[in-house]
Amino acid sequence: MEEKISQIQKEYLEEIQKAQSLKELDGIFLELFGKNGVVNKLSEEFPKVPKEERPKIGPLFNQIKSGLEKEIEDKREKIREAGYQKLDEEKLDFSKSTQIKPRKGRLHPVTKLEKEIVNLFTKLGFSQFSAPHIDSEEYNFELLNIPKGHPARDLWDTLYIDTHNLKATPGELLLRTHTSNAQVWIMRELKPPVRMMIIDRCFRYENLDARHEHTLDQFEIVYIDKGVSMANLQYLSEYFFKGILGADIKARLRPKYYPFVEPGAGVDGLCIFCKGKGCKVCGGMGWLELAGAGMIHPKVLENGGIDPSVYSGIAWGVGPERMAMLKYGVEDIRLFKSGDLKLYESI
Numbered sequence: 001m002e003e004k005i006s007q008i009q010k011e012y013l014e015e016i017q018k019a020q021s022l023k024e025l026d027g028i029f030l031e032l033f034g035k036n037g038v039v040n041k042l043s044e045e046f047p048k049v050p051k052e053e054r055p056k057i058g059p060l061f062n063q064i065k066s067g068l069e070k071e072i073e074d075k076r077e078k079i080r081e082a083g084y085q086k087l088d089e090e091k092l093d094f095s096k097s098t099q100i101k102p103r104k105g106r107l108h109p110v111t112k113l114e115k116e117i118v119n120l121f122t123k124l125g126f127s128q129f130s131a132p133h134i135d136s137e138e139y140n141f142e143l144l145n146i147p148k149g150h151p152a153r154d155l156w157d158t159l160y161i162d163t164h165n166l167k168a169t170p171g172e173l174l175l176r177t178h179t180s181n182a183q184v185w186i187m188r189e190l191k192p193p194v195r196m197m198i199i200d201r202c203f204r205y206e207n208l209d210a211r212h213e214h215t216l217d218q219f220e221i222v223y224i225d226k227g228v229s230m231a232n233l234q235y236l237s238e239y240f241f242k243g244i245l246g247a248d249i250k251a252r253l254r255p256k257y258y259p260f261v262e263p264g265a266g267v268d269g270l271c272i273f274c275k276g277k278g279c280k281v282c283g284g285m286g287w288l289e290l291a292g293a294g295m296i297h298p299k300v301l302e303n304g305g306i307d308p309s310v311y312s313g314i315a316w317g318v319g320p321e322r323m324a325m326l327k328y329g330v331e332d333i334r335l336f337k338s339g340d341l342k343l344y345e346s347i
């Protein structure tokens with residue numbers, strides 16, 4: 001019996017030393033001290049031990065039993081410590097944290113471009129003007145030479161405000177369809193010479209696609225002074241394209257109809273992709289239609305209280321989102337309001 005106990009002690013001490021994990025130690029503990037474990041089985045053999053040997057075997061058995069328990073507990077402690085040390089090495093190495101690239105905040109690409117545009121025209125003495133987003137038909141259409149029933153109203157898909165609970169005639173209030181509603185506000189508030197710019201939101205009842213959004217930004221300048229002419233319009237167009245798209249981008253004017261200007265011009269920029277040679281984007285034309293402009297219609301000047309026989313003016317407008325699409329190579333205008341961080345981070 002004595003020999004058997006010593007044999008068990010030797011065997012399990014070795015196993016405890018070899019153990020590499022807490023799980024292995026748990027296994028050894030169960031083998032030794034579990035219900036059907038080695039120790040229980042040994043104690044069952046006690047009655048068979050001759051009486052004279054019992055005083056010797058009993059204490060030896062207890063000593064070895066508590067000895068093995070202690071060995072297991074010590075080994076558990078060692079494994080835990082080694083584990084913590086490993087964790088320390090792996091996770092608390094702060095030097096590695098410097099390798100993680102921090103995410104930086106940045107401006108939305110359209111905001112970035114709009115700031116560039118505002119800076120560009122501030123240099124020419126233009127100031128920003130703010131007109132109502134919810135405005136009357138009068139400012140959005142009538143004062144701009146677009147009377148009720150005029151076919152030109154079909155050019156704008158208008159969102160009207162439900163006036164049910166308002167002191168307004170049905171159909172009188174709308175979400176402005178363009179920043180041009182600011183024109184007569186400007187003329188009525190300021191005396192010429194006027195150099196103002198509007199960069200703000202407009203709203204249209206659009207069929208949404210890659211080039212059309214219901215909520216869009218517009219940039220517009222209103223320049224009124226004595227002797228302002230189409231030559232100034234040509235200059236301002238080139239100034240804009242060169243400042244935003246690059247030094248070699250020329251502008252050309254084509255006749256185009258807008259009811260609140262006379263004459264009106266579609267403003268083309270030399271295609272930034274092929275520089276005039278013709279490519280897929282410009283449809284082989286070498287030019288892209290980028291802006292709309294013209295000399296402010298004499299009737300509109302009169303509506304603003306300005307004498308058209310003394311003063312003349314330019315209205316010139318562009319869609320910053322469309323410009324951002326070109327400048328940053330974005331194919332779908334809807335991405336700008338999608339909240340897709342991948343797009344913002346790539347620009």
Ligand SMILES: [Zn+2]
Pocket residue numbers: 271272273274275276277278279280281282283284286287
């Ligand atoms: Zn091209």
